[in-house]
Amino acid sequence: MTLLTSLAAASPARPPFRRSRLLVAGLLVGPLFTAAYLAEGIFRGRGYSQLRHPVSSLALGPQGWQQIVTFVVCGLLVVLFSIGLRRALRPGPGALALPLLVAVWGIGLIGAGVFVTDPVGGYPTAASPVTWHGQVHDLVFSLPGFAALALAMVTAAVAFARRRSGWFAVCSALSGVAFAVLFSFATIGFDGVDPWASAAGLWQRLCVSVGWLWLVLLASHQRRASH
Numbered sequence: 001m002t003l004l005t006s007l008a009a010a011s012p013a014r015p016p017f018r019r020s021r022l023l024v025a026g027l028l029v030g031p032l033f034t035a036a037y038l039a040e041g042i043f044r045g046r047g048y049s050q051l052r053h054p055v056s057s058l059a060l061g062p063q064g065w066q067q068i069v070t071f072v073v074c075g076l077l078v079v080l081f082s083i084g085l086r087r088a089l090r091p092g093p094g095a096l097a098l099p100l101l102v103a104v105w106g107i108g109l110i111g112a113g114v115f116v117t118d119p120v121g122g123y124p125t126a127a128s129p130v131t132w133h134g135q136v137h138d139l140v141f142s143l144p145g146f147a148a149l150a151l152a153m154v155t156a157a158v159a160f161a162r163r164r165s166g167w168f169a170v171c172s173a174l175s176g177v178a179f180a181v182l183f184s185f186a187t188i189g190f191d192g193v194d195p196w197a198s199a200a201g202l203w204q205r206l207c208v209s210v211g212w213l214w215l216v217l218l219a220s221h222q223r224r225a226s227h
Helices: 002-010 021-043 055-059 064-089 097-114 132-162 166-190 197-226
Strands: none
Touching (some): 021 055, 021 197, 055 064, 097 132, 132 197
């Protein structure tokens, strides 16, 4: 009995930062989403331009189900990653706010797939009807999702500065600024304002790429920290 007690006392306590397999979702989701919309854009018929039209417009038309599936699957992966992020960050600065904001981005992706957008920039039709599901897509899921991801970067900049991870704090701050600027360019372009309109799709894709790259770096950083 004395021996068992001594062995139990000598056993090391479980480390507070345990690696979560859910963090892997953060490494996979960005490349998956990017490869999917690039492939869909290449094989989409005439009238669709990846330079001019938003990614969401790929959800329109007979082949739209492919982008809808991409939105929903990638949104679920982001939500799973946010759960793993919560486990990896706890306790400490940003342990609640950062995973919550990332989860809102994931929910925004899911909603963007369920509620398809209205035609933008003349695709797939020159008519631009305003529908209820298009308004839900824009105002309830897309805009809050982009805003949440931008805030997540700002939150990460503050949180990781307090966690004495200076390089990732700076990376998050710069990513947040670039993300916000590119999103503004894309929004102005989709409103039809020249000269931004002709490259609105490109601005949006650059914006989203900054967001996915930051998410990959965040997942990689936390996997190393949790090891």
